[in-house]
Amino acid sequence: MRMLIMLILIYVGFKIVQGFMQRRRQEVPAAPAQAKEEETFQDPVCGVYVTEDDAVIGRLEGERLHFCSMACLEKYRESLVHKAS
Ligand SMILES: [Zn+2]
Structure with a gap:
């Protein structure tokens, strides 16, 4: 037992x-x-740090860039156009 x-x-x-x-x-x-x-990327236009999920990802001249918003992406693209001309 x-x-x-x-x-x-x-x-x-x-x-x-x-x-x-x-x-x-x-x-x-x-x-x-x-x-x-924890992985963050710096927005080249305004300098804000964004995560992959929050970022607006732009592929410009073969580079993969992370922006905080579409407005920053557009600004960056515009600056490239001005540089080229
Ligand atoms: Zn920005």
């Missing part, structure tokens, strides 16, 4: 440990997502 109680205690203890292990495994994928958020 004592053996059975021991087995139940071991089983319950194992289940608790397994629960912790599963919770730790679920925490792992959250870390790389946070690191990605």
Whole structure:
């Protein structure tokens, strides 16, 4: 009878440990997502730092540029046109 109680205690203890292990495994994928958020790019027109998600991405003369808004992208494109002429 004592053996059975021991087995139940071991089983319950194992289940608790397994629960912790599963919770730790679920925490792992959250870390790389946070690191990605920290990546920022400087708007070459107004100097504001923007994240990839918030940025207006312009491909100008083969370069990939990040702008805070369409207005800044347009301003940058205009400055390129003036430089060329
Ligand atoms: Zn801007």
